[in-house]
Amino acid sequence: MTPVTDVQAESFGAFIERHEFFIVAGHKDPDGDSLASCLGVAAILRAKRKQYQLFSAGPFKRSEIRRYEALFPSKLPDYPPELLAAAGLIIVDCAERERLGAVNLDLSALDLFIIDHHLTAGAQGGQSVVDPAAPSAALLVQQLHERLAGSPDADTARALFFGLATDTSFFRFLTPRDGDTFRAAGRLVDYGADPRQISDEISTGHPFKTRKLLGVLLCRAQQTFGGRVAYTYETLEDTRRYGRDGRDSDSLYRLLLSAGKTEAVVFVRQETDTSCTAGLRSRGDLDVSAVAAKLGGGGHKNAAGLSTEGTFDALLSAILNALGDALSGNATERVVIGKTTRVLSL
Ligand SMILES: [Mn+2]
Structure with a gap:
């Protein structure tokens, strides 16, 4: 993974400063990484005293993400047009608005920031943090949180660890180049994430x-x-x-x-x-x-x-x-x- 650069962190910070209200969404058919990344972004926005709305088109099919379903409505409220027009859209763990799935509002004109790690994300413009070498989008969000809002609280750390753990199959997909990833995971444990409990949440509870x-x-x-x-x-x-x-x-x-x-x-x-x-x-x-x-x-x-x-x-x-x-x-x-x-x- 390449650490999030100063330019990327500043660009995300500036994006947050430009808006008062944000819609934060990951891809449809969500997984642990997309939801964790949304929750990490929400924590940054709270620290910056901004308003936000989480969104997921669903469906919440995987057992390990069920506990998060209540936090992610699949239908956005009917905002006043001027509020919606001034909102920022932050999409995580995907790089295209289409990957959000069915959205009941037209978000195509919203100012957009992308945080993604998919190989197929391609080169994005300035308003993005895209690193295909990052093992999870949550790891990019963690670094943005640390840079822009300091150490995450324990709940956010648990969510970010859960995102990293689901995308790496509990660290089994990492390589000798991923020392930084293990160090980042270690910091999440210091902030309050419990690896054993998260492993249990990921691997049990199937019908x-x-x-x-x-x-x-x-x-x-x-x-x-x-x-x-x-x-x-x-x-x-x-x-x-x-x-x-x-x-x-x-x-x-x-x-x-x-x-x-x-x-x-x-x-x-x-x-x-x-x-x-x-x-x-x-x-x-x-x-x-x-x-x-x-x-x-x-x-x-x-x-x-x-x-x-x-x-x-x-x-x-x-x-x-x-x-x-x-x-x-x-x-x-x-x-x-x-x-x-x-x-x-x-
Ligand atoms: Mn991912």
């Missing part, structure tokens, strides 16, 4: 049925490309049987990535009759965000995703073929999932 669903998805998993890629999928029938509540694909990725020489895992879920979502995870240097970007998605080098129209078999085929190209550079055979499933070994 029992979701453990059964994991079993189904594991039984269905296949390997391809000589065992370098594992994939599986969830059907609408699975969703009907086991429910959506507290589904936890992180455990699925972890279990499949731990098998043999697996370098990447693909998981596709049929969301409706006509739409799917997919997640990709990889180990080491394989960049799955590039594969996801080819198909209209995005994310990080080792964790990416996308959503499309269509059915899971078509999407799975497209992803595996793109992944095959990324693995070999010149894959000549095609993988087809569906009636004519053929497992390909390079």
Whole structure:
């Protein structure tokens, strides 16, 4: 990670000074990092005696974020037009207004500041703190808090630690370059975050049925490309049987990535009759965000995703073929999932 620079901190400070009221939002389908980043920004705004409104389009699907749902309305009040026009919009853990999801007000004209760490964020203008090398957006927010408002209080520290821990899978994704990240996490512990309690909050509380669903998805998993890629999928029938509540694909990725020489895992879920979502995870240097970007998605080098129209078999085929190209550079055979499933070994 590159530490937040003076220029970035000053630019965020100046943005806060320019407005009295702010809307603070992360991406739709929120995760711990996006919510924690919003809460950290809110703490900075409180310290600066500014007004703000948190927002999340939801849905709050993950068990570990449920406790925050009440803080994030999915509908904004009808503000007087002059108040809204003068407001600042701060978006975190994403770089595009579209990623906020459905918003009941038109925010397109609002003065915007972006705090993000996605590889696909691209180069943003002056009103942003974007660092794809940062392991979480919450870590950027922590540094902004420390620079602009001093040490966060214990509640904010807990939230920021939770954001960092969820995006790094409790520090397992960090590298020898991330000493600064561990030092920042250490400061959060000093401010009042309890790592053991936060680990417990992240990893427990799933409905029992979701453990059964994991079993189904594991039984269905296949390997391809000589065992370098594992994939599986969830059907609408699975969703009907086991429910959506507290589904936890992180455990699925972890279990499949731990098998043999697996370098990447693909998981596709049929969301409706006509739409799917997919997640990709990889180990080491394989960049799955590039594969996801080819198909209209995005994310990080080792964790990416996308959503499309269509059915899971078509999407799975497209992803595996793109992944095959990324693995070999010149894959000549095609993988087809569906009636004519053929497992390909390079
Ligand atoms: Mn994030």
